[in-house]
Amino acid sequence: MRILMVSPECAPFAETGGLGHMVSGLTKALANRHHDVRLFLPLYGFIHPQNDWFCHRDIPVYMGQKVETCQVYEASQNGITFYFIDAPNYFKDNAIYVDGPYNGERFAFFCRAVLDSCRALQWTPEVIHCHDWATGLIPVYCNTLRSCHPISSAATVFTIHNLQYQGIFAPSILSFAGIPFSEFHSTSLEALGQVNLLKGALYHATKITTVSPRYAQEIQTTEFGCGLDHVLRFKAGDLIGILNGIDTDVWNPETDPLIPSHFTSNNLIPKEECKKSIRNQFHLPHTPAPLLGVVSRICWQKGLDVFANVLPYLLNNTQLQVVILGTGDRNLENQFRSLEQPFPNQVRMISQYDSELAHRLQAGCDLFILPSRYEPCGLAQLYAMRYGTLPIVRATGGLADTVQSLNESDETGYGFVFSDLHNDAIYNTVHWAYRIYNEKHNLFQKMQKTAMEADFSWERSSAQYESVYQWAFNQRG
CATH class of the missing domain: 3.40.50.2000 (Glycogen Phosphorylase B;)
Structure with missing residues (x-):
């Protein structure tokens, strides 16, 4: 045709x-x-x-x-x-x-x-x-x-x-x-x-x-x-x-030239090298805690204003580390950046768009969050899953169509999904993902493997x- x-x-x-x-x-x-x-x-x-x-x-x-x-x-x-x-x-x-x-x-x-x-x-x-x-x-x-x-x-x-x-x-x-x-x-x-x-x-x-x-x-x-x-x-x-x-030739953890170490769904060990690289670049300490990433426009549509309000409580109550990459609403960027001083070992805000760093974050993080008010499709969560980085998303638009939430009883699913965009929902869902990473790491790795093998080509x-x-x-x- x-x-x-x-x-x-x-x-x-x-x-x-x-x-x-x-x-x-x-x-x-x-x-x-x-x-x-x-x-x-x-x-x-x-x-x-x-x-x-x-x-x-x-x-x-x-x-x-x-x-x-x-x-x-x-x-x-x-x-x-x-x-x-x-x-x-x-x-x-x-x-x-x-x-x-x-x-x-x-x-x-x-x-x-x-x-x-x-x-x-x-x-x-x-x-x-x-x-x-x-x-x-x-x-x-x-x-x-x-x-x-x-x-x-x-x-x-x-x-x-x-x-x-x-x-x-x-x-x-x-x-x-x-x-x-x-x-x-x-x-x-x-x-x-x-x-x-x-x-x-x-x-x-x-x-x-x-x-x-x-x-x-x-x-x-x-x-x-x-x-x-x-x-x-x-x-x-x-x-x-x-x-x-997504273009699975460009976004491929087995061949991606922009990431420091290559890995597959059957061998996730080199993914740890990608996380070490991120921590080294942004002077974050190497701890057993998960690394959560944001790669997004920093704006109201993405629900990141609510996440910014919740983040201090998450940082106080967990050892979670968070790296945020993106530009947009300057006030919201500054709100994230203001957390770097009270939480120097846990937060970094990078106000720029950097394709190489986006690849490295998708590969190096354990978790990825996109709590959008609305999302026609979303590609970032697809890139994250391709690299075994489990998404935390709100059930709207393409996020609901692409991310299957974890069911702990039968150990199915490869993400963490919530419905209502409010402080408690984000706090509880991030804390849920944090708990699974720390207390049920075998299940977490099973979810990573399932996410990487999902077909979003x-x-x-x-x-x-x-x-x-x-x-x-x-x-x-």
């Missing part, structure tokens, strides 16, 4: 988090399944064309008020053709997203440039897979241009990665983009007097996916629907949740996406 991926992010070229990793992993898996997969991405200011990239010059882009041009750089990697839209007026910034209405114009241009570039390159996909609000105009274009643009016959699949981010702009963006003003109504792009790009995509896409089955159900409720739950209930027949996978998920593509193609045709 001819599949076109369109995304504002794709690792390793441009990424801010899970979206870029998901797009990269799924695209690679589909190429391995012998599809003709091509991917469009903006050429941001921080992406530098390589000498072997071919440049398609002066491609016309038919915006609403004028015809503009762009260049398209073409590169091949792992059986995938990558196209980078080079338009310095829109993407010279060294940032994927910027503030203000200009951000809407950037991605409106990107969406139209993708369609017009396919026409210029004389390649027509059967399915266009669009990711998040930044690509939301593509399904709209495909419906409104259907009689006059060859690519508009393609089926569109739109994936919601995080419903909170919707792409809301003034109505003037419609004339800029060349979208008929007749689409400015409540069952298309209009929302509270503004243009909502994600809402338009939901109404116009052939099929809709989210990144976990649980999240697909949650976003149809008032609590998690971010004002669009009525749209998602209306479109429920075209909505499906598919779990993200892209193989199963990519097969599900194949089915969705065929479903969409058959309906569009």
Whole structure:
């Protein structure tokens, strides 16, 4: 099948988090399944064309008020053709997203440039897979241009990665983009007097996916629907949740070049060397206590404010050591950092994003916590389990779909799950994990082995996406 991926992010070229990793992993898996997969991405200011990239010059882009041009750089990697839209007026910034209405114009241009570039390159996909609000105009274009643009016959699949981010702009963006003003109504792009790009995509896409089955159900409720739950209930027949996978070549404790010692589910002894390395780097004493890690954006969504409130009590009552890696809410970062002085042998806060250190923490920790208020899928808990680091999570979204909580009576499960986000729930669940590590270490190691052997590769998920593509193609045709 001819599949076109369109995304504002794709690792390793441009990424801010899970979206870029998901797009990269799924695209690679589909190429391995012998599809003709091509991917469009903006050429941001921080992406530098390589000498072997071919440049398609002066491609016309038919915006609403004028015809503009762009260049398209073409590169091949792992059986995938990558196209980078080079338009310095829109993407010279060294940032994927910027503030203000200009951000809407950037991605409106990107969406139209993708369609017009396919026409210029004389390649027509059967399915266009669009990711998040930044690509939301593509399904709209495909419906409104259907009689006059060859690519508009393609089926569109739109994936919601995080419903909170919707792409809301003034109505003037419609004339800029060349979208008929007749689409400015409540069952298309209009929302509270503004243009909502994600809402338009939901109404116009052939099929809709989210990144976990649980999240697909949650976003149809008032609590998690971010004002669009009525749209998602209306479109429920075209909505499906598919779990993200992880790239098991990149995240592999047997071969990972970023960790100091390699290990397997059958031989966890070298994992201790990874823990020693973390303790040495951050001057933590070597004790029998478990090491708990956080690798996350430091923000309200992740529930880390509640964890920060509970952490002093855990540190007072246990010998637990905690290393937190991430950036975000400065006040919350400082709250964690303030614990370093009263608990110098137990806490470290590292305010940065460091891919190598993320790998080393996933490999070197015994436990990992992600107490999210909501979590569309989450990849960090999957990485942790791949490295035998047992997750402590709240039962929401993809966390509920991927982490099976320990049942002590029959010794099944490979994580520690709680339901309500409050102080007592986090305290008790972390203390439970601490007790199992200290008092039932054989059970703890059995859980590690089970977690490492769970299949969260892209193989199963990519097969599900194949089915969705065929479903969409058959309906569009």
